[in-house]
Amino acid sequence: MNGLLTSGYFLLADQGADPKSSWAPIVLLILIAVGFAVVNIAASLIIGPSRTGPGKEQTYESGMVPIGDTRRRFNVRFYIVAMIFLVFDVEIVFLYPWAAIFAKGVAQKSGSDFGGGMLLVEMLIFVAILLVAYFYAWGKGVFRWD
Amino acid sequence: MPLATLISDVGAPSFMERVIFGHSPLPWQAALYDCVLVAAVFLPAVSLIAMFGIWWERKVAGHIQSRIGPNRVGPFGLLQSVADGLKLLLKEDLRPRDADPVLFRLAPYLAFTPAFAAFLVLPFAPDFTFEPRLNVGVFWVLAVLSVEVMGVILAGWASNNKWSVYGAMREACQMVSYEIPLGIAILVGVMAAGTLNMVKLGVLQSGGLHTWLIFRNPFTLLAFFVYFVASLASNKRAPFDLPESESELVAGFHTEYSGLRFSFFFFAEYAAMFVIGGIQTSLFLGGWNDPLGLIGYLHPRLAQAWAAHPSMTSGLWLFVLNCAAVGMFVLKCLSIVFVQMWLRWTLPRPRIDQVLYACIKVLLPLSCVLLLGAALWQLLVPEMALQPWAQYRPWNPGDWSAHGRLAAFVVQCVLAMVGAGAFMAVIGWVAYAWMTGRKIKQRLTDPAPIADGVPLAAVGA
Numbered sequence: 001m002n003g004l005l006t007s008g009y010f011l012l013a014d015q016g017a018d019p020k021s022s023w024a025p026i027v028l029l030i031l032i033a034v035g036f037a038v039v040n041i042a043a044s045l046i047i048g049p050s051r052t053g054p055g056k057e058q059t060y061e062s063g064m065v066p067i068g069d070t071r072r073r074f075n076v077r078f079y080i081v082a083m084i085f086l087v088f089d090v091e092i093v094f095l096y097p098w099a100a101i102f103a104k105g106v107a108q109k110s111g112s113d114f115g116g117g118m119l120l121v122e123m124l125i126f127v128a129i130l131l132v133a134y135f136y137a138w139g140k141g142v143f144r145w146d
Numbered sequence: 147m148p149l150a151t152l153i154s155d156v157g158a159p160s161f162m163e164r165v166i167f168g169h170s171p172l173p174w175q176a177a178l179y180d181c182v183l184v185a186a187v188f189l190p191a192v193s194l195i196a197m198f199g200i201w202w203e204r205k206v207a208g209h210i211q212s213r214i215g216p217n218r219v220g221p222f223g224l225l226q227s228v229a230d231g232l233k234l235l236l237k238e239d240l241r242p243r244d245a246d247p248v249l250f251r252l253a254p255y256l257a258f259t260p261a262f263a264a265f266l267v268l269p270f271a272p273d274f275t276f277e278p279r280l281n282v283g284v285f286w287v288l289a290v291l292s293v294e295v296m297g298v299i300l301a302g303w304a305s306n307n308k309w310s311v312y313g314a315m316r317e318a319c320q321m322v323s324y325e326i327p328l329g330i331a332i333l334v335g336v337m338a339a340g341t342l343n344m345v346k347l348g349v350l351q352s353g354g355l356h357t358w359l360i361f362r363n364p365f366t367l368l369a370f371f372v373y374f375v376a377s378l379a380s381n382k383r384a385p386f387d388l389p390e391s392e393s394e395l396v397a398g399f400h401t402e403y404s405g406l407r408f409s410f411f412f413f414a415e416y417a418a419m420f421v422i423g424g425i426q427t428s429l430f431l432g433g434w435n436d437p438l439g440l441i442g443y444l445h446p447r448l449a450q451a452w453a454a455h456p457s458m459t460s461g462l463w464l465f466v467l468n469c470a471a472v473g474m475f476v477l478k479c480l481s482i483v484f485v486q487m488w489l490r491w492t493l494p495r496p497r498i499d500q501v502l503y504a505c506i507k508v509l510l511p512l513s514c515v516l517l518l519g520a521a522l523w524q525l526l527v528p529e530m531a532l533q534p535w536a537q538y539r540p541w542n543p544g545d546w547s548a549h550g551r552l553a554a555f556v557v558q559c560v561l562a563m564v565g566a567g568a569f570m571a572v573i574g575w576v577a578y579a580w581m582t583g584r585k586i587k588q589r590l591t592d593p594a595p596i597a598d599g600v601p602l603a604a605v606g607a
Binding site: 025026028029030032033034036037038040041043044045047048049050051052054056057058059060061062066070071074077078081082084085088089092095096099100101102103104106107117120123124127131134138143145 | 177180181184185188189234235236237238239240241242243244245254255258259262263266276277280285286305306307308309311315318319322323325326329330333336337338339340341342396401402405406407410499502503506507510514517518521522524525528529531
């Protein structure tokens with residue numbers, strides 16, 4: 001059976017350790033994608049007409065002459081939601097490595113750490129600290145729009 | 147790091163690289179191969195997927211509203227998107243006087259490039275993945291899709307148009323809220339798999355329907371649906387399409403865009419629909435594997451046969467099997483894309499505060515419970531995390547109980563049966579709707595409608 005595992009790359013990858021990542025093809029792909037977009041837009045600039053004027057350049061406001069400026073104050077609720085996001089999104093980033101090793105930790109049962117139970121406890125403490133912030137915000141009425 | 151190291155430090159070569167260059171390509175050969183692959187396969191494929199998606203959306207919308215949809219350009223109107231693209235290429239590239247000159251031009255690129263870059267790690271087949279070595283695959287897709295949202299926000303803000311700014315604010319808020327349940331739902335899947343590499347995810351689920359991660363335990367099954375709802379919102383698909391809600395904000399964030407720049411936003415949206423379907427497929431729905439596990443059974447054997455004797459015949463068989471795997475993966479992705487379209491033409495749009503608080507008050511606690519439940523489940527019910535078909539036979543309960551995993555086998559089989567039943571019910575529903583819809587359309591479009599076998603004109607109606 002072990003002979004099977006030495007064939008393709010995908011099977012090599014399964015031998016435990018993750019293989020080396022390669023970022024060069026990724027950079028390459030992004031460069032080509034940007035190049036594709038730039039060439040397209042350049043082509044459209046060359047092919048397409050360019051007859052502009054004061055009326056055409058005006059900001060669209062349902063056919064009316066624009067009233068006032070766009071850069072105005074916004075409802076503070078939007079910013080509060082963004083703050084809540086900061087609390088949780090950072091948490092999720094830290095949980096990814098934990099999730100990636102959790103299955104392995106459970107599988108390697110050793111007496112000292114209750115067979116992965118310690119991993120769970122660590123995660124619970126981490127999440128509990130963040131949940132305090134969440135329930136504090138809820139109690140303060142952050143999640144009420146009016 | 148010098149460029150030469152970056153290029154040569156690539157680990158094992160892929161199947162196609164070995165076919166073309168022999169066993170280890172030189173660095174410049176690998177770089178050339180990547181360039182040709184991107185330019186000749188990836189660009190056309192991604193463009194085709196996006197254009198097909200746009201055509202299909204219009205077709206689905208038409209059929210749901212008892213219309214025909216595009217049917218003039220090409221067979222079944224398939225070339226409609228090509229015609230639209232050509233038309234947009236010939237249009238003027240307008241920029242409003244008050245718009246920010248740099249950011250307004252930058253935004254379409256920011257939306258377009260990440261949608262493209264996300265395709266990089268999608269595991270279309272065991273050997274047909276552009277970058278199989280990326281061991282943070284799932285994370286990479288999430289990261290680049292967040293950059294795409296930046297493009298949308300920037301577009302709205304830089305337009306200096308009131309409609310656009312409203313759209314951008316909504317997008318920013320909605321994205322940051324739904325990113326949280328989205329991330330946690332993915333975490334539940336990652337926990338069960340124990341890897342972030344998308345090719346490894348596919349290999350882990352190669353044993354047939356009951357080894358797919360969605361049926362691993364009840365919590366991954368629920369996480370599948372949480373992920374689906376959150377991915378709709380983070381890709382601004384209806385019913386969460388508030389950033390461009392055309393009935394109130396004209397066109398939302400892209401009100402001021404025209405020509406090709408406008409088309410880039412659409413391109414990005416449809417490409418991203420496929421990508422989020424692709425994550426869902428590879429993380430929950432078994433990736434390229436068929437429900438019986440045939441591809442997962444045959445592939446290691448064919449790969450070994452080819453590695454032992456690299457001949458034309460054995461290589462061809464491996465190639466054909468990979469093509470079948472691509473077909474399976476694309477079929478699953480397109481099914482999810484179809485459900486996204488179906489929902490768009492079925493559900494009404496909620497208010498922005500309802501959208502935000504549904505996420506923070508319902509989805510966020512729910513996903514936290516799922517995370518905890520999945521962790522506990524994995525501790526209490528030992529699962530088979532080995533590679534199916536290599537270390538055990540996934541359809542043989544004896545192999546499972548020999549490892550002491552019979553409970554997991556029973557649970558996974560029951561969940562798989564529930565899932566398969568639900569899937570067949572949905573298929574039946576769609577087929578029924580399609581057939582009755584045809585009858586209705588026939589009645590609507592018939593020049594002389596028939597009532598009880600007698601033409602209405604004859605009755606005098």
